Amino acid sequence: MNCAEFQRDLPLIIDTGGTEEQEDHLRSCEVCRDLVNDLRYIAEQAKLLIPMLEPSPKVWKGIEEKLKDQGLVKPVQVRRTL
Amino acid sequence: MSILLQTEGLRVANRKAAEDIQSSQAATAAVTQLMSEPAGVAKRSLVTKKALATGIPEAEIIERAKEGDGACFEALYSLHKRRVYSLCLRMTGNTAEAEDLTQEAFLQLYRKIATFRGESAFSTWLHRLSVNVVLMHLRKKGLPEVSLEETLEPTEEDGPKKDIGACDQVLAGSIDRVNLERAMESLPPGYRIIFVLHDIEGYEHNEIAEMMGCSIGNSKSQLHKARMKLRDLLRVIRPMRAAGKK
Structure with missing residues (x-):
């Protein structure tokens, strides 16, 4: 198996794993090994991105205004356990 | 395996x-x-x-x-x-x-x-x-989410650079959040959406295909291209940032 043959199946290899022949090529080819490692590393790093980005306060203000404009908002109910 | x-x-x-x-x-x-x-x-x-x-x-x-x-x-x-x-x-x-x-x-x-x-x-x-x-x-x-003619088969241009001298540029251990976010911003919209939905948000290809009205193969193909493009972008961004620190 050469690099072109290996890389033709790359999406499937990354997704579901490689055949024995593909594993053999991976062990012997530094270029393809680096490529697979990089793609897997990118995917792993992406999973670590947490939703830490904060919208500006104007977003909530805009929501409040639109709810009022559309007559959707009801008076704040201070009740029961609140 | x-x-x-x-x-x-x-x-x-x-x-x-x-x-x-x-x-x-x-x-x-x-x-x-x-x-x-x-x-x-x-x-x-x-x-x-x-x-x-x-x-x-x-x-x-x-x-x-x-x-x-x-x-x-x-x-x-x-x-x-x-x-x-x-x-x-x-x-x-x-x-x-x-x-x-x-x-x-x-x-x-x-x-x-x-x-x-x-x-x-x-x-x-x-x-x-x-x-x-x-x-x-x-x-x-009217932004293209995914191209309908995409197939799972990578084209020549999707392949990695056959650059043997680039072996010292492996990414492992070198990506930080800022680099990755910046590289993602540079992705074409169609690639970025699939990458975000699959690799960050954890949706499966069948869910993405349903949401976007494309085939599962198309979703897989776009994801692969997105990762390949990100790899190229990250290999550029990283040396630039390193040079900027000097």
């Missing part, structure tokens, strides 16, 4: 665990933020603060929001705004658009929350609603 194998079960479990952690982090962050707001801002959020600080379960906050309780709706906003905004920003790559879409997502939430039946986690339901808001926006703008 074991080097490459990535089971779907593990992916799903990881996604659920990540959602639990994110939900917990969001709740903690929301309470912390609300409790430390300046007096002027705090006045508006007084009831919301109480709703969160008294430890009312999210399920009850949702039920009250369904009844039109504005304070509980604001509490839901505080709990979920980061996740929704982050999704919008990463999918569009534009701050102003992301803020508009976050606003639209929560307006839709207000209108539709009565239809939430608890068949999935609230965060999952809201997340799906938000994805649909972004996709609808992109369709209206």
Whole structure:
């Protein structure tokens, strides 16, 4: 198996794993090994991105205004356990 | 085989665990933020603060929001705004658009929350609603989400550079959040959306195909191209940043 043959199946290899022949090529080819490692590393790093980005306060203000404009908002109910 | 194998079960479990952690982090962050707001801002959020600080379960906050309780709706906003905004920003790559879409997502939430039946986690339901808001926006703008003629077969240009001398540029251990976010901003919209939905948000290809109206093979192909493009971008960004530090 050469690099072109290996890389033709790359999406499937990354997704579901490689055949024995593909594993053999991976062990012997530094270029393809680096490529697979990089793609897997990118995917792993992406999973670590947490939703830490904060919208500006104007977003909530805009929501409040639109709810009022559309007559959707009801008076704040201070009740029961609140 | 074991080097490459990535089971779907593990992916799903990881996604659920990540959602639990994110939900917990969001709740903690929301309470912390609300409790430390300046007096002027705090006045508006007084009831919301109480709703969160008294430890009312999210399920009850949702039920009250369904009844039109504005304070509980604001509490839901505080709990979920980061996740929704982050999704919008990463999918569009534009701050102003992301803020508009976050606003639209929560307006839709207000209108539709009565239809939430608890068949999935609230965060999952809201997340799906938000994805649909972004996709609808992109369709209206006429931006290509995915190309219908794409196939799973990579083309020549999708292949890695056969650059043997580049072996010292492997990425392992070198990507930080800022680099990755920056590289994602440079991706073509179609690639970026699939990458965000699959690799960051944890959707499966069949879910993405359903949401975007494309084939599963198309989704896989776009994801592969997105990762390859990111690899190229990260290999450029990293030396640039290193040079900038000198």
